[in-house]
Amino acid sequence: MKKFINLIDEKLKQAFVAAGYDEKFAKATISNRPDLCEYQCNGAMAAAKQYKTAPINIANAVIEELKDEKAFEKIEAVMPGFININISSAFLADYVNEESQAEKLGCNIEENPKKIVIDYGGANVAKPLHVGHLRPAVIGESIKRMFRYLGNDVIGDVHLGDWGLQMGLIITELQERKPDLVYFDENYTGEYPKEAPFTISELEEIYPCASAKSKEDSEFKERAHLATLKLQQGYAPYRAIWNHIIQVSVTDLKKNYGNLNVTFDLWKGESDADPYIPQLIDILNEKHLLHESQGAMVVDVRTEEDTKEVPPCIIQKSDGAALYATSDLGTLIQRKQDYDPDMVVYVVDKRQEMHFTQVFRVAKMADIVSPKTELIFNGFGTMNGKGGKPFKTRDGGVMRLETLIGEISDAVYSKIMENRSVSEGEARETSKIVGLAALKYGDLSNQASKDYIFDVDRFSSFEGNTGPYILYTIVRIKSILNKFLESSEITSDKMIPFASGSEKELAMVLARYNDVIENAIHELAPHKICAYIYELSNAFNKFYHDTKILACEDADKKQSYVNLISLAKKALEECIDLLGFEAPERM
Numbered sequence: 001m002k003k004f005i006n007l008i009d010e011k012l013k014q015a016f017v018a019a020g021y022d023e024k025f026a027k028a029t030i031s032n033r034p035d036l037c038e039y040q041c042n043g044a045m046a047a048a049k050q051y052k053t054a055p056i057n058i059a060n061a062v063i064e065e066l067k068d069e070k071a072f073e074k075i076e077a078v079m080p081g082f083i084n085i086n087i088s089s090a091f092l093a094d095y096v097n098e099e100s101q102a103e104k105l106g107c108n109i110e111e112n113p114k115k116i117v118i119d120y121g122g123a124n125v126a127k128p129l130h131v132g133h134l135r136p137a138v139i140g141e142s143i144k145r146m147f148r149y150l151g152n153d154v155i156g157d158v159h160l161g162d163w164g165l166q167m168g169l170i171i172t173e174l175q176e177r178k179p180d181l182v183y184f185d186e187n188y189t190g191e192y193p194k195e196a197p198f199t200i201s202e203l204e205e206i207y208p209c210a211s212a213k214s215k216e217d218s219e220f221k222e223r224a225h226l227a228t229l230k231l232q233q234g235y236a237p238y239r240a241i242w243n244h245i246i247q248v249s250v251t252d253l254k255k256n257y258g259n260l261n262v263t264f265d266l267w268k269g270e271s272d273a274d275p276y277i278p279q280l281i282d283i284l285n286e287k288h289l290l291h292e293s294q295g296a297m298v299v300d301v302r303t304e305e306d307t308k309e310v311p312p313c314i315i316q317k318s319d320g321a322a323l324y325a326t327s328d329l330g331t332l333i334q335r336k337q338d339y340d341p342d343m344v345v346y347v348v349d350k351r352q353e354m355h356f357t358q359v360f361r362v363a364k365m366a367d368i369v370s371p372k373t374e375l376i377f378n379g380f381g382t383m384n385g386k387g388g389k390p391f392k393t394r395d396g397g398v399m400r401l402e403t404l405i406g407e408i409s410d411a412v413y414s415k416i417m418e419n420r421s422v423s424e425g426e427a428r429e430t431s432k433i434v435g436l437a438a439l440k441y442g443d444l445s446n447q448a449s450k451d452y453i454f455d456v457d458r459f460s461s462f463e464g465n466t467g468p469y470i471l472y473t474i475v476r477i478k479s480i481l482n483k484f485l486e487s488s489e490i491t492s493d494k495m496i497p498f499a500s501g502s503e504k505e506l507a508m509v510l511a512r513y514n515d516v517i518e519n520a521i522h523e524l525a526p527h528k529i530c531a532y533i534y535e536l537s538n539a540f541n542k543f544y545h546d547t548k549i550l551a552c553e554d555a556d557k558k559q560s561y562v563n564l565i566s567l568a569k570k571a572l573e574e575c576i577d578l579l580g581f582e583a584p585e586r587m
Helices: 004-018 043-051 055-065 089-101 131-149 165-177 200-216 218-232 236-259 270-286 324-338 350-365 401-419 424-444 467-487 502-511 513-522 526-546 555-579
Strands: 028-030 039-041 072-078 082-087 115-119 153-157 290-293 296-299 313-316 343-349 374-380
Touching: 004 028, 004 039, 004 043, 004 055, 004 082, 043 055, 043 082, 055 072, 055 082, 082 089, 089 502, 089 555, 115 131, 131 153, 131 343, 131 374, 131 401, 131 424, 131 513, 131 526, 131 555, 165 200, 165 218, 165 236, 200 218, 200 236, 218 236, 236 401, 270 290, 270 313, 270 324, 313 324, 313 350, 324 350, 343 350, 350 374, 401 424, 424 467, 424 526, 424 555, 467 526, 467 555, 502 526, 502 555, 513 526, 513 555, 526 555
Parallel strands: 115 153, 115 343, 343 374
Antiparallel strands: 028 039, 039 082, 072 082, 290 296, 296 313
16 A cells, blocks of 8 residues: 555645656655644755746646645645645545555565564573563564564574573583482483472572672682583583473473563574584684684674774684674574574674674674574663662662562552552452553654653653553543444444644544654564554544544534544554563553
């Protein structure tokens, strides 16, 4: 379905050409002075330079060609050469009627769907999710849903931190605590137990204890390094412990990510890249890209176009150990072999930009990915507490994510209970749904690359630019529609030409749906969807306060009102699904 603004552009182009001017100047924009007009075209200003005439002459000539155009209610030239446009209500009604019947409300499904891998989540095993995991989870989940909305084949990969020294630390600490376990008996030849020798709670306590101990006890740290090496070399007892760690951790992570309404198609980790590292080294050697520098093996990735220093990408340290870059490149080899993706998107902390610049350059230089494959770094900023400082618990520790979810759900519950229109049980269930919306919308409404302050009180408010306000708007529409269906029959699914004022304003916002969504997907920008649904919610609520929807005595007009707000509800629900949350039946 064509975008509404493109239809306006087409009519302007015809007029510019008919008046003797290049169609490239025919470009409409939403007016920044809605008190004067709905759309405007400034093309005459630019054309004046090329055609060496006053812009108002060009604007008047274009206006003359459009004097009988039924799509425009009013079109006029304004000094020094602006073209101001108001849309015909009949033309607008035709468009939103088509939109209401179209698949995806008029968004254009990809003719050539892409295979896309999204790398997000990035949790470490053996550790609880904390507030630092919120942004990659909710941004990545939204981007995954957005790409799928247009018909792309999207694979979400959690890419766990499950390899390296942290594993050796856990194994070494476990041996100190439980030396009699069969994993530490060199003479044991039987099968290893299927049940893990620890719970998730014990595991979450073991790691920080071992980490702290390694900083004070050099002998303990050395044993942990040795355990890590033996694990990576395939030592069976340690591989058995490692499998327990993965099993227990992933079970807990799936539950906690599930509380965020975040899911993954792949539960791969850094360990899955390990078998591909020898192949990586061979490729880099064959391409004569790998060389020694201060004992390490590196690839030079700097180019003449660089305006700042780009250090060499270190592939192996002097002791032969692999690094994050090695793992990420091995993972790309695996993804190429398994999926041959058209695009790989990394939703990671923006402070990792240099790391991924190095990795992407090595991948392209070495043909590790296909030339067609786009490698995209989607860096996000930091979520801070009030005062702009890192978000912490009251005692200064890193807050667990489930604690944050609980806090915002409790804040929403308190607000719901102030009205006492529902039972405590229903209020508690509703607060979980609304709390998640508050949490996700509070994050996603900010441009991903920017830092922001997380304010529980502001984000849980039912007023203003918040998730609860959006949900309250949807619930209000549901209530009106339910009352209509209780007393009336649907006689038509069409909307009739809109009256001026808030009714037309609401339709104008709805007419931009496919333009906004496709643009947000193209730019990987969930915040643009948030801005749109806030604008749409405001437009609906203004119409609601201005209009007696169900009390309207004109049956055709009432049915048209109902169809208009039904479309608003559908647009809002489609958008919040793209953002990763849902609306309750009532609030």
